[in-house]
Amino acid sequence: MRDWLAQRVTAAIMAVYTLIVAAIVLMNTPLKYAGWQALFAQGWMRVATLLFMLSLAWHAWVGVRDILMDYIKHDGLRLTLQVFTLLLIGSYLGWTIQILWR
Template sequence: MVKHSSRIVTGAHYGLRDWLAQRITAVFMVVYVVVLAVLITISPPQDYAAWSGVFKHSWMRIATFLFFAALFWHAWVGVRNVLMDYVKPVAIRLTLQVLVIIALLVYLVWTAEILWS
């Protein structure tokens, strides 16, 4: 009697999570960009006081931070795909992937620093 396992054996579906993450982050970024574009078009901030006023609300800081976090995740999936397609030597590809991850983590810290300083 063959015992049926619930594990799907046709591929490990590693790519599905990335594929879905790329789309969910994309939709989130579209919403943020459209809302921001509408707000800025309705009442265009003219000077420094007005611009820093826009980013003073904590919900705006959180939304902007989440936008950048989504952007960096989205960029990671995309750049990883590009590197897998064009950079064949494993050592070079791995080095580039690590550099991309480090850059994105530095950007995330930089974003928090810009928004909460």
Template sequence: MVNRIVTGAHYGLRDWLVQRVTAVVMAIYSAVVVVFLLLQPEFGYDTWAGLFSGNPMRTFSMLFLLSLFYHAWIGMRDIVMDYIKPASIRLTIHVLVILALVLYVIWSVQILWGL
């Protein structure tokens, strides 16, 4: 019988995986946008706004931004855990980062669906 004593909050593996899955989503999205831009003979407001006019692209963009925000949360949390020791400051920064990212989610919906 294996009797391992496991400690910690058990989010390590999940976050490790989330960091990579979100990275792949962002890489694919970035490649799509860059290829689209390179294929345009002329670039202006119409091409740019046209790219985001359809619902599939808006949804893909929202998926990209959600991936970005989740990815940023894990990264910022790791940085804060590495360099900021006092629990009160660490917690404050964590809360501020989360609040900012939640606000960015709301803002992103407003931008993409023109609210």
């Protein structure tokens, strides 16, 4: 998939997840631990959250890489920042899996 299209598809996935989760949370305020824990204990919610984070990872990589290509002219610095970005996004994914399947 081309970056341009990937950016839009991942955005749409994240937008749908955002609206669903925002609706659930706003309908259940004030939030209690039992409800919060039960929400993330459901299989569909865990998978949906993981798909959201995978979309975020892809979306953030394309977006940050575009920003770095536009503003960082020094090749070595840009490469360094790109590697840091990939490591950061990768650790977000690892952390998410750890949180969801504890």
